Amino acid sequence: MAALAYTNIFTNDIDRLADFYGTLFGLEEIVASRSPIFRGFVAGGTSLGFSGPGAYELLGLIPLEGQGDRAFxxxxxxxxxxxxxxxxxxxxxxxxxxxxxxxxxxxxxxxxxxxxxxxxxxxxxxxxxx
Structure with missing residues (x-):
């Protein structure tokens, strides 16, 4: 069976969003993975990451256009x-x-x-x- 290792949220301001969730839930940052385009946190049995715009190119993704809930x-x-x-x-x-x-x-x-x-x-x- 596969296990969810990470869930990431794309954002234009990784520090603001990472600080919001980190502070709200008291999450421990995975400092070794911090970069200008990423911050990650231990979140129970998985990890929660915040990816800046530069991550799109790294991952070979094109940002989706328009508003709407795509993850919950x-x-x-x-x-x-x-x-x-x-x-x-x-x-x-x-x-x-x-x-x-x-x-x-x-x-x-x-x-x-x-x-x-x-x-x-x-x-x-x-x-x-x-």
């Missing part, structure tokens, strides 16, 4: 209160709340947000709502 990151936490607390912290750090913390029909508790670049992400507790 989910960050699991240990309890409902942590969902609430991190949702508020995300707002303080420049994020936008799309949907306040709520209980899902499948028994999880989560909020939906956008980071300072407008990328959608979710803060999630995989337990029954109180």
């Amino acid at each position: 990151q989910t960050f699991d936490v240990d309890n409902e209160q942590e969902v609430r607390d991190l949702t508020g912290k995300a707002r303080e750090l420049g994020g936008t709340i799309v949907k306040e913390p709520f209980a899902t029909y499948y028994g999880w508790f989560q909020s939906v947000l956008r980071d300072p670049d407008g990328n959608a992400f979710r803060i999630n507790f995989r337990g029954a709502a109180a």
